Every structure is written in C-alpha cells, then in structure tokens.
Amino acid sequence: MTRIKRGVAASKRRKNLVKRTKGFDNRRSTNFVAAREALLKADHYAYRDRRNKKRDFRALWLIRANAALRENGTTWSKFAGVMKKQNILINRKMLSELAVKHPAVFDKMVATLK
Secondary structure, three states, X not given: OOOOOXXXXXXXXXXXXXXXXXXXXXXXXXOHHXXXXXXXXXXXXXXXXXXXXXXXXXXXXXXXXXXXXXHOOOOHHHHHHHHHHOOOOOOHHHHHHHHHHOHXXXXXXXXXXX
C-alpha cells in the first residue's frame, strides 16, 4: 500500500483553527493545542449566551417598561393585569420601545388604560 502524506491537509486544518483564535491572549492564539482548547470553550460560551441573550433582553424590556410605568403612578404587574383583562396584545419589547422613544404616546396609552 502506498504511503499518504498528510502535510498539506494537516497544516491547513491547523492554520484555519489558529486563524479563528485571532485576538485571544498569549499562547491561546498561536499554539495549536491551546487554541483548540480555547475554541472549544469559546464555542460553548457562544452557544450558551445566544440563549441567555433572549433572557437578558426580556429582562431589560421589563425594567424599562416598569420604570416608565412607575413615573405614571402604576407598576408593571398592575398594568399587565389591566392589559390582559382588556385583551390588549402588545409585547414587552414594543412597550419598552414606546416608553423610551415615544414617551408621550406611552403616557397617553397608560392614561387610557388606568
């Protein structure tokens, strides 16, 4: 059986992996073994945080909406209950956008729902 040399394929694979670790600290950006470990961790964190990002933004929208509602003399829980009773379907993101970018419209909406 003939011998297969893997020099080109192996070095290309290593080079591509090290290229992905550009910007990492010290040996993790240049040494293949350390870079591979660093990328495993980085990919793990990226996967996890793509899911956590949704949670973080939802919390941010609630905080913003609640802050604006407290300025109008009510709280999020009371406001959400009134909206549910009146069957108004507007999501937290849109409420937050209204509160931040169009406070006059938001205040008018809160006043009508009170």
